[in-house]
Amino acid sequence: MNLEKIEQVLQKEPNYRRKQVKKCLFQDLINDWSEATVLPLSLREELNKSFPISIEAETFISKNKKSVKALITLQDKEKIESVLMCYNDNRNTVCVSSQVGCSLNCAFCATGKEGFTRNLSFSEIIEQVLFFARFLKKENKKITNIVFMGMGEPLLNYDNVIKAIEILNDKDCFGLGIRSFSISTSGIIDGIKKLTEENKEINLAVSLNASNNKLRSQLMPINNKYPLDELLKTIDEYINRSRRKVMFEYIMIKGINDFDENALELSKIVKNRLCFVNLIPCNPTEKNFQPSPTKRIKKFKEILEKNKIVVTQRYLFGDDISAACGQLVGQNKKSDYK
């Protein structure tokens, strides 16, 4: 799907026609322009020819039916993965990818092992959302949240990510409230600074995963470029400007970052901030990395809470279809590391 092409097709059309086209695509969620009977036949044919909207994807549904992974084939035949997570409180969250692969090579992540291929265009980001919006429409449900936590580092594809959010937020297009978007970053300071200047109430999540620079650089090489103290200073500016609570994600890896000392250190570095810590058991994508046992996570959580840190815990979501955190690799098989 290429939303820039649609502009070319509609160049000579009156404004009301453009609105109709947007409504068909983003609100009526048509699968093919032939369904857009409000438009003249000649325009439908032209749109079908120049701007086809079918999406090539394979879907994988988890055993508990709460998560669905889509393996989407892009026009150049590259593959990306997106995940729909349906929660009991009626939230339907779509986790989108922002890049084909990723250059940052975090030690616990399957995407990083694949290397970086290219950035996604804003249309390709939107395509992932439309796929699941159409999917949910069949069940009379809607997307309630969009999180940039799939393949890639969203702040290294800044312009396309922001443009996609603007279109998805636009009332004439998808119309999802700005507070329903979250960007998760590995800590790209320049990107967080730019986001601060946007003055938009987008939720920021920072993948922390370690309580000190030494450990963080081992797990996330990007920490060598953007060390913790500078990162935290930049996050503070974001909080001050946006007044949004920041989420610190902490993937819990058995015997690596889940000791009592790590919990104490983590408490010290995040305290007195408008934030919360989300503990995520590591997904076994790498032979050497195993999730922390439940008891360990409980103790880690208790230490944080004793130090007045708000903590949430994410449960494994879609791990049976390799749709969980760090497992997205753009191929229709389980992670090689399983």
Ligand code: SF4
């Ligand atoms: S965790 Fe995120 S930033 Fe790190 S390699 Fe994986 S996709 Fe890239």
